[in-house]
Amino acid sequence: MLPLLLAATASPVAARSQMGFSLGWHIVVACLGVGMPALVLFVEWRGLRTGEPSYRLLARRWARALGVLFAVGAVSGTILSFEMGVLWSGLMDHYGAVIGLPFAIEGFAFFIEAIFLGIYLYGWDRLSPRTHLLSGLPIVAAGVASAFFVVAANAWMNSPQGFTVVGGRLVGVDPWAAMFNAATWPETTHMILAAFMVTGFLMASVYAVAMLRGRRDRYHRLGLLIPLVLGVAAAPVQIVVGDWAARYVSTEQPAKLAAMEGLFRSGTHAPLAVGGYYSGDELHGAVHIPNGLSLLVHLDPDGYVAGLDQVPADLRPPVPIVHLAFDTMVGIGFALLALGVWLGYCWWRRRELPESRWFLRAVAVSGVAAVAAMEAGWVTTEVGRQPWIVYRVLRVDDAVNPAPGLGWGLVAVLAVYTALTVATVFVLRLLASTPVPAAPQERDVTDYQVV
Numbered sequence: 001m002l003p004l005l006l007a008a009t010a011s012p013v014a015a016r017s018q019m020g021f022s023l024g025w026h027i028v029v030a031c032l033g034v035g036m037p038a039l040v041l042f043v044e045w046r047g048l049r050t051g052e053p054s055y056r057l058l059a060r061r062w063a064r065a066l067g068v069l070f071a072v073g074a075v076s077g078t079i080l081s082f083e084m085g086v087l088w089s090g091l092m093d094h095y096g097a098v099i100g101l102p103f104a105i106e107g108f109a110f111f112i113e114a115i116f117l118g119i120y121l122y123g124w125d126r127l128s129p130r131t132h133l134l135s136g137l138p139i140v141a142a143g144v145a146s147a148f149f150v151v152a153a154n155a156w157m158n159s160p161q162g163f164t165v166v167g168g169r170l171v172g173v174d175p176w177a178a179m180f181n182a183a184t185w186p187e188t189t190h191m192i193l194a195a196f197m198v199t200g201f202l203m204a205s206v207y208a209v210a211m212l213r214g215r216r217d218r219y220h221r222l223g224l225l226i227p228l229v230l231g232v233a234a235a236p237v238q239i240v241v242g243d244w245a246a247r248y249v250s251t252e253q254p255a256k257l258a259a260m261e262g263l264f265r266s267g268t269h270a271p272l273a274v275g276g277y278y279s280g281d282e283l284h285g286a287v288h289i290p291n292g293l294s295l296l297v298h299l300d301p302d303g304y305v306a307g308l309d310q311v312p313a314d315l316r317p318p319v320p321i322v323h324l325a326f327d328t329m330v331g332i333g334f335a336l337l338a339l340g341v342w343l344g345y346c347w348w349r350r351r352e353l354p355e356s357r358w359f360l361r362a363v364a365v366s367g368v369a370a371v372a373a374m375e376a377g378w379v380t381t382e383v384g385r386q387p388w389i390v391y392r393v394l395r396v397d398d399a400v401n402p403a404p405g406l407g408w409g410l411v412a413v414l415a416v417y418t419a420l421t422v423a424t425v426f427v428l429r430l431l432a433s434t435p436v437p438a439a440p441q442e443r444d445v446t447d448y449q450v451v
Helices: 002-010 012-050 053-087 089-122 129-135 137-158 175-179 184-212 218-252 254-261 292-298 319-350 357-383 406-433
Strands: 164-166 169-171 272-274 277-279 282-284 287-289 388-390
Touching: 012 053, 012 129, 012 137, 012 184, 012 218, 012 357, 012 406, 053 089, 053 218, 053 406, 089 129, 089 137, 089 169, 089 175, 089 388, 129 137, 137 175, 137 184, 137 388, 184 218, 184 357, 218 254, 218 292, 218 319, 218 357, 254 319, 272 292, 277 319, 319 357
Parallel strands: none
Antiparallel strands: 164 169, 272 287, 277 282
16 A cells, blocks of 8 residues: 555645545544533533432543543644645645635634633632533534634635636635635534534444443433434434535536436436446436436426536546445435434333333444544535535646655554544543542532522
């Protein structure tokens, strides 16, 4: 594999591979940084309201894990920020002034999150319970804000605006218009909901595994139920938002939509394809729903949908990858929705968490499945835009750093992230097995009933 990596140093392959791997790793930790603070505060609030030790224990353990993940995310996020300049010098040289604002604001959000996370972790048993709880609110807000501003920069790459090019030079740069482009709201909403889904299902899966091993106490039931409710509550909303995002793509990036659906021939009464593989300008083995795509895009079976036959061959995305990624994301999304229906039905019938082994197995798998769906969504977004790094403005080949040796950077990144993965898993497992100090007995829970 090493010779292949080094052979790719003169092409965008090494840069794309390094950026894709770094982003794919970092985004999992970033999702937990967005979703976990809200869960930590919720269980702490419930502990203060009810006085139940299980809530307080969950709050402390989850907060400790959050501190570790934040530190690891800071490292991987710093690597990504350097990669933007090192790997994509053509992009930053030409358009750094346009997309710099959301990255700058995200930096402030990161600092706020870091400051208040330090206060929150250090403030256990040092601040009054109400003050300690309130100190966690900026962590929640800053985490969501960080995700918003970073994804807004990516949305600009899908819908570039806020600048004018005259004589090959940028004039009239409007960073605010660039940041709040047409793709910003559907893309950021889709990503933030994905972060809460990944957090909910991934955390619930840990406790599902423990319950499969026989740990059926109140602590583990709450550890499974609370994040699982977050995940299943976000799932139906995510499907609606995904439809919103797909409608944007159909209008602004028809080639991406055609690649997502494996649609080669343009026309009305376009079918909706489920599954299959794309080869030779045709989709093989798919289940076609008549008029489905025209109905989804236009709410009209006579609606016209542009296919790949309208796109020059050199401007088409790699359809097999995009179609597979899109189907993976949608398929897993509906499977997670079905898991939520299962939970809701059992709760409606018996007012208790279903504890059958099949249900627990499904929850145990849901965490990895949610991560896979989120990664597939990013593949759809990024690969579906190819060969453009900035849609219809700048191609990937023109944005990549032409310097030799990028393959060595990929080797180094693989080594660093392997070490980070091992260290993170080791520390989290160590924290899980380490007793958490009990809350001081002198705290009076009744003081916090109003919180």
